[in-house]
Structures are given as C-alpha cells and as structure tokens.
Amino acid sequence: MLENLNKMYNAGLYIRLSREDDDKIHFSESITNQKSLLLQYTKENNLKVYDIYIDDGYSGTNFERPAFKKLLRDIENHKVNMVITKDLSRLGRDYIGTGNFVEKYFPEHHIRYIAVTDNIDTFLDNSNNDIAPFKAIMNDMYAKDISKKIKSSLKAKMKEGKWVGGRTPFGYEQDKDNKNHLVINEEQARIVKRIFDMCLSGLSFYKIAQKLTNEKVKTPAQYYRFEWKNNYHLKYGKWHSKTISDILTNRMYIGDLVQNKRNKINYKIKKVAKNMESDYIIVPNTHEAIIDKELFYEVQTRIPKNVGRCEKKENHLLDGLLYCGDCGHRISITSRRKKDNRCYTICNYYRTYMKQRLCTTHSNNYDELEKVIINSLTKMCSNFIMKDKIKDSILSNLDKMGTVNNKKELEILHNDLKQINDNLDDIYIDKLNKKITEEQFERVKLKLENELLIKQKKYSELNNNINDTISEETKNKMITEYIHRFLSMKKPNRELIINLIDRIEIFENKNINIRVTFKDVY
Numbered sequence: 389m390l391e392n393l394n395k396m397y398n399a400g401l402y403i404r405l406s407r408e409d410d411d412k413i414h415f416s417e418s419i420t421n422q423k424s425l426l427l428q429y430t431k432e433n434n435l436k437v438y439d440i441y442i443d444d445g446y447s448g449t450n451f452e453r454p455a456f457k458k459l460l461r462d463i464e465n466h467k468v469n470m471v472i473t474k475d476l477s478r479l480g481r482d483y484i485g486t487g488n489f490v491e492k493y494f495p496e497h498h499i500r501y502i503a504v505t506d507n508i509d510t511f512l513d514n515s516n517n518d519i520a521p522f523k524a525i526m527n528d529m530y531a532k533d534i535s536k537k538i539k540s541s542l543k544a545k546m547k548e549g550k551w552v553g554g555r556t557p558f559g560y561e562q563d564k565d566n567k568n569h570l571v572i573n574e575e576q577a578r579i580v581k582r583i584f585d586m587c588l589s590g591l592s593f594y595k596i597a598q599k600l601t602n603e604k605v606k607t608p609a610q611y612y613r614f615e616w617k618n619n620y621h622l623k624y625g626k627w628h629s630k631t632i633s634d635i636l637t638n639r640m641y642i643g644d645l646v647q648n649k650r651n652k653i654n655y656k657i658k659k660v661a662k663n664m665e666s667d668y669i670i671v672p673n674t675h676e677a678i679i680d681k682e683l684f685y686e687v688q689t690r691i692p693k694n695v696g697r698c699e700k701k702e703n704h705l706l707d708g709l710l711y712c713g714d715c716g717h718r719i720s721i722t723s724r725r726k727k728d729n730r731c732y733t734i735c736n737y738y739r740t741y742m743k744q745r746l747c748t749t750h751s752n753n754y755d756e757l758e759k760v761i762i763n764s765l766t767k768m769c770s771n772f773i774m775k776d777k778i779k780d781s782i783l784s785n786l787d788k789m790g791t792v793n794n795k796k797e798l799e800i801l802h803n804d805l806k807q808i809n810d811n812l813d814d815i816y817i818d819k820l821n822k823k824i825t826e827e828q829f830e831r832v833k834l835k836l837e838n839e840l841l842i843k844q845k846k847y848s849e850l851n852n853n854i855n856d857t858i859s860e861e862t863k864n865k866m867i868t869e870y871i872h873r874f875l876s877m878k879k880p881n882r883e884l885i886i887n888l889i890d891r892i893e894i895f896e897n898k899n900i901n902i903r904v905t906f907k908d909v910y
C-alpha cells in the first residue's frame with residue numbers, strides 16, 4: 389500500500405542554515421544534521437529524492453534565497469511533487485510568507501509538504517486517509533531524534549565524572565545530597581573487600597561463589613530487589629562465578645567512575661547491548677575507593693584472561709519475546725549445540741534454581757517453535773484482515789479532543805526547547821566572541837542543558853501519550869499495513885515481528901499463547 393504510494397513521489401529536500409554568515413563554522417554542523425535526518429527519513433519511507441537544496445547562511449525572514457528559488461522552478465516544471473524540511477522554520481521564519489507556501493502555493497501545485505520534526509504533513513488534513521500511517525512514522529522519527537539528544541547529553545555528564553543513574557555498583561549507593569555522586573554502602577563494601585581477600589588467598593571464582601552461597605551471604609540481586617522493588621525478598625541467593633569475576637575486575641572499586649558500558653540498541657525496543665571496552669567512559673577518582681589500588685592490580689594479575697568471553701551470539705527472530713507461561717520469567721534461547729546444530733529454549737528461572745526445582749525446563753527445539761509461531765501468526769493475521777473487511781471503518785473520533793489539548797502543550801514545549809537551544813547557540817557565540825569567560829559559559833551552559841533535559845523528557849513523554857491516543861482508526865490502519873507486509877513476505881523480519889507480537893508464553897505442556905498487538909479475532 390504505502391510502497392506503491394511512495395513511487396509517486398519525487399522529493400525535494402530543503403535545508404537552510406539558521407543563522408547569519410559569520411556563524412557558519414559552528415552551524416555547518418547543523419546542515420549535516422538536517423541532511424542526515426532528511427535522508428534517513430526518505431530512506432525509511434522508501435521515498436525517491438529528486439534533489440537536495442541547500443541555502444547556507446540565508447536568513448529565514450524572506451524568500452530571496454537561491455536554492456529555494458531553484459526548488460520553486462523545479463516544482464513549476466513538475467520535477468518535484470513533495471517538499472520535505474526538518475521543521476517548519478527551515479522553510480521560513482516569516483509567518484505570513486511561510487503560511488502562504490504551506491496553505492496556498494503547495495496545495496495549488498499539488499505538492500505534499502512534510503516538516504519532519506513538527507509533525508506537519510499537508511496531505512493528512514485532507515480526507516485522504518490512505519496516508520495516515522505517515523503521521524505515526526513522523527512521531528517516531530522525532531522520538532528518535534529526542535532520544536539521541538538525551539543520549540548525547542547523558543554522555544556529556546558521564547565525561548564530567550557524574551554518575552548518571554541506574555543500578556549503583558554493588559558496594560555503593562547514591563549520595564543523598566548529590567544524586568550524581570556515589571558513596572560507600574558499608575554493609576556491601578565489607579562483602580566486596582572479602583571477595584578481594586579471598587581471591588588473594590588463592591581461591592577460584594567458583595570456590596568463592598560456593599563459599600558465599602553456603603554462608604547465605606546476600607547477593608547483589610537480593611540487595612537490589614530489596615531496595616528497588618518494594619522491599620521484595622528473594623528467597624534464594626546464589627553467587628555465580630561471573631558475579632565474582634565482575635566484582636574483581638570492576639575499576640569502580642578503586643574510585644574510578646566507569647560508565648557507558650551498555651547501549652540501548654533502539655529507542656523502541658528496551659533491549660540493551662554491551663559496549664566495547666574502548667567505548668567506556670572512565671573518569672578517575674570521582675568517589676571514595678573500597679579497594680586500594682595496589683591490592684586491585686595485584687588481583688588483576690591472577691584473573692584468567694578468557695573468563696566470560698563468549699562468542700558472538702546468534703540473533704533469533706523471537707529474541708526477547710518469549711516468556712515462561714508457568715512462572716512468568718523470561719525464556720532464553722541457548723546457542724547452537726555442536727552435536728545436532730540445534731538451539732533450545734529454557735526457562736531462566738528453572739536454569740537459575742535448578743536444584744530448588746522452582747520451575748521446569750520448558751525445553752523446545754527453537755527452530756521448530758519459530759515455525760509453529762510464525763504459522764499461527766499468519767493465521768491470526770489472515771483472520772484479522774477478513775474480519776476487517778467485513779466490519780470496515782465505522783469508528784468514532786472520541787479521543788480527538790484529548791489529542792488536540794496535548795498537541796497544544798506539545799507545541800509550547802517544542803517552542804521552549806527551541807528557545808533553550810537558541811540560547812545555547814547564543815552563549816556559545818558570546819564565548820567565541822570572548823564576550824563571556826569560559827567559566828561563565830560553562831555555568832550557563834550547564835544550567836541550560838539541565839533545563840533542556842527536563843523539558844525533553846517531558847516532551848517525549850507527552851509525545852508518547854499522543855502516540856497512544858492516535859485515534860483507533862489510525863492505529864487500525866498502521867496495524868493493517870504491518871499485517872499486509874507480514875503476509876506478503878516469505879521470511880518475516882524482526883521489525884514486523886516486534887510490531888505484531890507483544891509476548892509469547894510457552895507452557896511446559898507445550899501450549900503456546902501468542903499475545904499480538906492487534907485485536908485477535910478469536
């Protein structure tokens with residue numbers, strides 16, 4: 389559906405520098421950003437790009453700009469029938485002039501105009517609903533943009549030696565007076581010290597783990613659960629060799645802050661990947677040490693080099709979607725066995741507490757399981773399409789009002805964000821011009837960045853809310869789109885699977901329950 393539609397479009401990507409000529413060096417950066425955002429957008433939507441028009445250093449308050457004029461010529465010669473900009477202000481800052489183009493000139497020339505981060509799509513206001521999925525895609529794009537910004541601002545904090553949150557390393561807790569600073573948790577620190585001493589006395593990781601387990605010393609997981617998950621007590625605590633080796637190699641214990649160890653793969657999937665060690669952000673001496681350096685480096689010489697290094701894991705279509713139907717914990721997929729070249733599923737809870745028999749294996753041949761699940765999904769999808777055809781669209785516009793209010797708030801926030809960004813630009817220029825000192829700049833910058841972070845969070849929350857309340861009809865359209873794509877594909881890809889399946893529950897008696905993101909008609 390969407391694919392065929394996209395073939396009709398020849399997009400003109402219009403890029404404009406936001407400031408006057410003398411700031412070019414600083415802002416050429418943002419030309420690159422605009423360009424990559426637009427190219428990514430067109431790539432993700434399979435759009436054909438006719439040309440990229442760049443006005444470098446031209447003011448947005450009038451339309452006397454060479455590249456823009458060339459764009460208009462190409463429109464009049466029917467070379468371009470779609471115009472895309474990063475946001476509305478790229479087109480122009482003059483309200484009346486810009487409005488003229490968006491509301492009069494483009495419609496008269498049958499131009500579809502899209503301002504990616506402003507969620508403007510001129511064809512959406514028409515009753516032409518075939519194009520509704522676009523809107524969601526754009527909301528998505530912006531969420532992605534924001535999540536990138538948050539990421540880079542977090543990294544900046546890490547580089548300043550600030551703890552940016554998450555689970556504190558075993559032995560430490562957040563300083564109550566400064567959440568970006570760590571202080572020692574005495575009870576846990578004693579265990580850490582003991583582990584280092586045991587290693588020094590020659591015990592293997594396995595032996596250390598065994599000893600601690602037998603003595604019923606509380607594990608990091610038990611402390612964590614108790615502190616963070618409503619005082620929930622984990623009955624069984626088992627120390628693993630991996631936990632021991634992680635503790636023994638962690639530089640946090642000599643007072644160095646090690647962050648950026650993990651990376652969220654995608655803002656949509658809550659999946660985390662380990663970073664390479666070269667990507668770690670390490671700042672020395674940011675907090676009190678538990679282990680002195682001499683002891684730490686002595687212990688490092690005793691650690692076998694290949695502990696915990698496993699080969700790159702195979703990616704499975706159903707990774708992260710499988711859950712145990714009997715105990716509710718995740719189900720993992722084992723790596724391929726040499727013997728029969730097969731992967732198996734296994735309940736994590738069973739695997740962790742094998743001796744206590746808290747759950748059962750839930751072992752299945754993964755490839756077979758995948759086939760069965762894809763087959764069921766295909767059936768569910770075909771049923772959905774059939775049913776959809778019959779009832780067609782008789783859906784109301786109930787939550788339209790709520791969406792309108794949210795949108796107004798979003799707009800205000802968006803302007804605030806722009807203002808803060810402009811302010812940041814301004815003080816940067818002031819610094820370059822030596823109007824303010826480095827210290828003054830840093831201070832104001834920090835304050836603005838903090839403000840930015842808070843508002844960005846609010847923005848993405850609200851944006852998510854709006855996404856949630858996109859009218860049923862639009863949702864329906866999107867899902868239908870995914871389902872059509874899924875049914876037309878010989879081998880489904882991960883993107884479609886994630887969008888169609890919420891979770892899969894596997895029971896020991898081989899029953900399978902697939903929870904889909906669309907209304908299952910059974």
Ligand SMILES: [Zn+2]
Nearest residue numbers: 712715735747
């Ligand atoms: Zn289980």
